[in-house]
Amino acid sequence: MMRSLLSRALFNPFNPFTALAPLVLGAATLAFAAPALADDPHAMHMQHGQSGAAAGIGEPGDDAQATRTVEVDMRDTMRFSPATLTVRRGDTVRFVITNRGKLRHELTLGTAASLAEHAKMMQQMPDMIHAEPNAVTVEPGERKTLVWHFAQAGTVDFACLEPGHFAAGMHGVVNVR
Structure with missing residues (x-):
C-alpha cells in the first residue's frame, strides 16, 4: 500500500x-x-586499485608503439620464465604470455603490496577472471598479449593471482631503469 x-x-x-x-x-x-x-572487495579494487598510472606502475601501451617484445612462459611449477626483466623508462613492452601448464594462470602487473593484497582477496573469489588492462588470464595452452608502457623508473612487480599461486612463488619483477 x-x-x-x-x-x-x-x-x-x-x-x-x-x-x-x-x-x-x-x-x-x-x-x-x-x-x-x-x-564486493574485487569490485572496489577494480574501481580504485590497479589502474596502473595511479599505482605508479605505468599505463596500458599501444601495440603499434611497442619497442620490445618479451616472451613469458607460465608453468604449473608456479614460476614465470623469465621471472626478472630489465627495461628502459619509456619502453612500451609487448608481453606475449603462454600458459604451458594444465592450470589457469594469469599475469598481473602491480606493486608488491597491491599484488599481495589482491592475492589474498582472490582466495575468496577463485573463479574471478581479470578484465583490467594490467592483467591477462591465460587458460592452459593459450597465448595472450599484454602491452604496457613503463613511464617511470623503479620496480614493477608481476604475479599470478590465481588462488595459491602467488604464495607458491609465482611472481616476478620488472626493473625499469
Whole structure:
C-alpha cells in the first residue's frame, strides 16, 4: 500500500514534484547499490586499485608503439620464465604470455603490496577472471598479449593471482631503469 501511495504521489501529472521523480529514484538506487559494492572487495579494487598510472606502475601501451617484445612462459611449477626483466623508462613492452601448464594462470602487473593484497582477496573469489588492462588470464595452452608502457623508473612487480599461486612463488619483477 505504501508503494502504491508513493507511486501515485510521485507520478501524478498534477504534482509539481513529478519532474523530480527520476532524480529521487536514481538517488535511491545509488544509495542501495553502494553497500552492495562495498561488500564486493574485487569490485572496489577494480574501481580504485590497479589502474596502473595511479599505482605508479605505468599505463596500458599501444601495440603499434611497442619497442620490445618479451616472451613469458607460465608453468604449473608456479614460476614465470623469465621471472626478472630489465627495461628502459619509456619502453612500451609487448608481453606475449603462454600458459604451458594444465592450470589457469594469469599475469598481473602491480606493486608488491597491491599484488599481495589482491592475492589474498582472490582466495575468496577463485573463479574471478581479470578484465583490467594490467592483467591477462591465460587458460592452459593459450597465448595472450599484454602491452604496457613503463613511464617511470623503479620496480614493477608481476604475479599470478590465481588462488595459491602467488604464495607458491609465482611472481616476478620488472626493473625499469
